Amino acid sequence: MDNQAILCVDDEAIILMSLKRELQTRFGDRFYYETALNAEEALATISSLIEDGINIILIISDWLMPGMKGDEFLEKVYSLHPDTNVIMITGHADKTALERVEQIPSVRGIVKKPWSSTELAHLVESVCPAG
Amino acid sequence: MKQTYRIKDFIVSRTVFIAGVPFALIFFGVVAFSYASFSNAEIQRQMLLTETLASETFIHFSSATDIMETASYYIQQASLTREDQKNSLFQYLSAMMKTNPVVSALWLVHGESGTVQFNIPSVPSAVGHDMKNSPIMNGLNMTAVQDGRTVQWSGVEFNDYYKGNYFAARARVGEFLLIGWFNPTSLIGIIADQTWQKGQFGFVCDKDGQVISHPDYRFIQNRKNLMDIPAVRGAAENYKSHSFSQMKGIDEQNYLYTVVKDRNTGWLIGVAHAQKELYSFVTWLIAGGALSFLIATAIILIGSANASQHVALALNDLISGTKAIAEGRYDTVVKSMEFDEFNMLMNSVRAMQNSVQDREQKLQEINSTLETTIHTRTQELEQANRELKSTLEELSATQEKMINTEKLTALGQLAAGIAHELNTPLGATISAESVLEQYFRQDLEHCLLFTSSTDEETRNLFLSLYRSGLEKTSTTSTIIDRTVRKALQTKLKEMGISGHYRITDYLINSGLTDLPDTNPDFFLRSNHEEILKELNAVIIPLRMTTIISEAAQKSVRVVQALQNYLRQDSEEAYLSVKVEDGIESVLTLLHNKLKHGVNVVRDYEGVTVYAASHQISQVWMNIISNAAYAMDYKGTIRIATKRENNSAVIRISNDGPEIPAELQPKIFEPFFTTKKNEGMGLGLDICKRIIEKHRGTIQVMSQPENTVFTVTIPMAQEHITAKGGDTNG
Known part of the structure; x- marks a missing residue:
């Protein structure tokens, strides 16, 4: 299990920090935890990790991101890494946008800001079951 | 302003102008033409008369010349010394003279002495009379005169005895001169034989213009010379001429003179006709025409004046009628007028009057109802005004409401964004809180157990690292800086340290990123990862407080901005x-x-x-x-x-x-x-x-x-x- 990573993507540093720490606290050494402030950095991180032989099993991404919209980013990731699962975190409740995201096959769940720790933990657990 | 006229003046002046002027022009044109052509014909006629007179005179004096020649012939044939021959000559010549009225007497005068030898008819007292000083003998040159046939006429002499002009024909007979006395009454007779019109007369002058025969005796008696009459002078030079001129001494009026020169004697035979008599017909014509013209003009003037008077009277009726209507006396009756047009006009005026009357009546009705109407309308207007005012107020309120609605709509749009803005720090805070809870529930205790279970040296190392980590108050942004992270990972990897991902994380979280450089030996310790993990666990809460602080500050900014924006309403x-x-x-x-x-x-x-x-x-x-x-x-x-x-x-x-x-x-x-x-x-x-x-x-x-x-x-x-x-x- 040493070669599995969760990538958090959000344009707010405090979100990334707290999210990563929360996941780390919850799941400890089960995963590597990586962060990216925008879609470009996320894609660069993914390819970097793959070079190091680490699989990205989950991306937890914010909906709105500078440079590239969330759904564009997800579609790109899906085309490159169809096995990577995605959990969406969003502060907006735009119904049509959410419906559009749900149609992307890799998206496994949507979490609204502010999220409940337990809820997120359960979702991550269900997407990336231990063992 | 345009010139205006009274109808009467206008019609009269227009009539005179249109009818009178052309008529006058035509009239005077005709008169001038008639005058010219008449006078031309009259001159021709008078000239003809003059020429007739002249030719008769010529014939008359030709016969006198014949007598003189015949007498000369017989006198030459007879021997005057023989009494018998002399008597028979007398008898013969006396008989011849009786047939001729021109020569009244024949005298034979001795050329040298000038004494009268004999005379026929016989006047014994005159025989022996000296004729030398008689004007008859003037200018007579016996030698220059041919014998016999050449007959010369003498100058004119006024004879007091006969109260007339006398002159004679002279012919040479040997040593004698035959004088044939001219009979002036014969010339008068010739003239009198012509047909004379009123104011017309004939006259004869010699070649120098001296009067020989003239109806006015004084002319003959005073030996008047007519050469100052242009026609007389003209004929003396050019055989015949005519002119109109005055004959001074008779009267002041003009005469038409026609004069012809006799070729034989050079006498000037003329006819004069008084102009006033000559043109009496033309004068009558002009006078009649002018009179007719004046009468016609007068009739036209009277007619037009009368007509215009009628029109003016009718117009006065019309004016007084319309004036009455204008003054509101609608019952005024205008009597029927002479002219259809005016009657039509009056009918129109009456129709107008009726309609005006109707209108006035209606106007009065309207007037009477107007006040009520105005009152009603005013009330309606006031009502409308009130309604308008309330509508305006409503509109104003609506506008206010709309502006507020607009503001709220903008706010509503903002709200989603603001919610997100707040959800981010809230999410971070809650997340950080869960980490802190984990710390208090698990990590702190775990750390205490770790420190208490280790040796003195490890505990001191842990403590010093903990202190230096606390001093490195790294912000969230540096913690997640990917380049720092990557560089550290690479370094650790090169140092051959296993678990470099985790260790990189520990070092960054603890603020000990320089540890591989300052103390590489630390990583040689068997428990270096355990130490860093525990260190990480106790320093993490500090990082969480930073996150919570930043999140709180962000929230405060958003809330303050919102407050700033919303405060406006109050x-x-x-x-x-x-x-x-x-x-x-x-x-x-x-x-x-x-x-x-x-x-x-x-x-x-x-x-x-x-x-x-x-x-x-x-x-x-x-x-x-x-x-x-x-x-x-x-x-x-x-x-x-x-x-x-x-x-x-x-x-x-x-x-x-x-x-x-x-x-x-x-x-x-x-x-x-x-x-x-x-x-x-x-x-x-x-x-x-x-x-x-x-x-x-x-x-x-x-x-x-x-x-x-x-x-x-x-x-x-x-x-x-x-x-x-x-x-x-």
Whole structure:
């Protein structure tokens, strides 16, 4: 299990920090935890990790991101890494946008800001079951 | 002003002018023509008479010459010394003379002595009389005169005895001179034999113009010379001539003279005709014509005057009738007039009068009802006015409501963004809290157990690392800096340290990123990862407090900006406001909309205006959110504040698409919008009114990739007069 990573993507540093720490606290050494402030950095991180032989099993991404919209980013990731699962975190409740995201096959769940720790933990657990 | 006439004067003058003038012209033309042609014919006729007179005179004197020649012949044949021959000559010559009235006597005079030898008819007393001094003998040169046949006429001599002119024919007979005495009555007879008209007479002058025969005896007696008459002089030179001229001494009137010169004697035979007699016919003609003309003119004048008098009288009736109507005496009856036109006119006037009467009646009716109507209308108007006023009030209220609605709509749109803005720090806080809880529930205890279970040296190392980690108050941004992380990972990997991902994390979280350089030996320790893990666990809460603090600050900014924006509803006070502060508040509220694709470039000079800050903020909110919307939230918004001529000039530009030229004048109109389902389009209308309330202007200039809204507001110190008033626009 040493070669599995969760990538958090959000344009707010405090979100990334707290999210990563929360996941780390919850799941400890089960995963590597990586962060990216925008879609470009996320894609660069993914390819970097793959070079190091680490699989990205989950991306937890914010909906709105500078440079590239969330759904564009997800579609790109899906085309490159169809096995990577995605959990969406969003502060907006735009119904049509959410419906559009749900149609992307890799998206496994949507979490609204502010999220409940337990809820997120359960979702991550269900997407990336231990063992 | 046009010249006006009385009808009578006009008709009369027009009649005279139209009928009289041409008639007069024709009349005088005819007269002149008749006069000319008549006088020409008369001259011809008189000339003919004159020539007849002349030829008769010529014949007359020719026979006298014959007698003289015959007598000369016989005298030469007879021997006067023989008494018998002398007696028979006398008898013969006496018999011959009886047949001829021209020569009254024949005298034989001795050429040398001038004594009379004998005379026929015999006048014994005259025999022996000396004729030498007689004018008859004047200029007689016996030698120059041929014997016999040459007959010479003497000059004229007035004989007192006969009371007439005498002259003689002279012929030489040997040593004697035969004198044939001319009988003046024979010439008078010739003249008298002609047919004379009234005022016409004949006359004869010798070649020098001296009168030989003339009806006026005084002319003969005074030996009058007529050479000063142009016609006489003309004939003396040119055989015949005529002229009109006066004969002085007789009377002052003009005569027509026709004169012919006798070729034999050179005598001038003339006819004179008094002009007044000559032209009596023409004069009568002219006089008759002129009289007819005058009578005709008089008749025409009287007729036209009479006609115009009738017209004028009829007109007077008409005038008095219409005047009566004009004065309102409708019952006035105008009697029927002489002229159909006037009657027609009067009928029209009557028709008009009737209709005027009707109208007047109606007008009176209307007048009587008008007051009531006005009263009713006034009431209606007052009612309408009241309704209008209440409508206006309602409208005003509606407008106020609409403006508020618009504001709320804008706020509603903002709310989603604001919610996100707040959800982010809230999410971070809650997340951080869960980490802290984990720390208190698990990690702290675990750490205490670790430290208490280790040796003194490890505990001290742990403590020193913990202290230095606390000092490194790294911010969240450095913690997640990917380049730092990557470099550290690479370094650890090169140092051959296993688990470098985790260790990198530990080092960054603990703020000990320089540890591989300052103390590489640390990583040789078997428990280095355990130490770093525990260190990480106790320093993490510090990082969480940083996160919570930053999240709280972010929340406070958002809330403050919202408060700034919302405070406007309750406060209308004008205060000195820093324009840039208001703009920054708006940018905070719009952060969520702008942060992903909009680059905001600020160029602030620092301007202060005297304003209701919340109202001004609403302007910035509108312009900036419109700009972001127009550029689809991608591109650059430039905000520049500047002081120009004591005014604050705020230019907010974006590089979005151009506002079409035809829409540019409309964007400040109420209810204009290009956005569907987003507000009512009152945004820029409200902006404009707010800026105008602040005595400023707002303008737009748009071209592709550069749309600029320019707001100009007077600077604070000049805005004092706006204080207090006009706040309910």
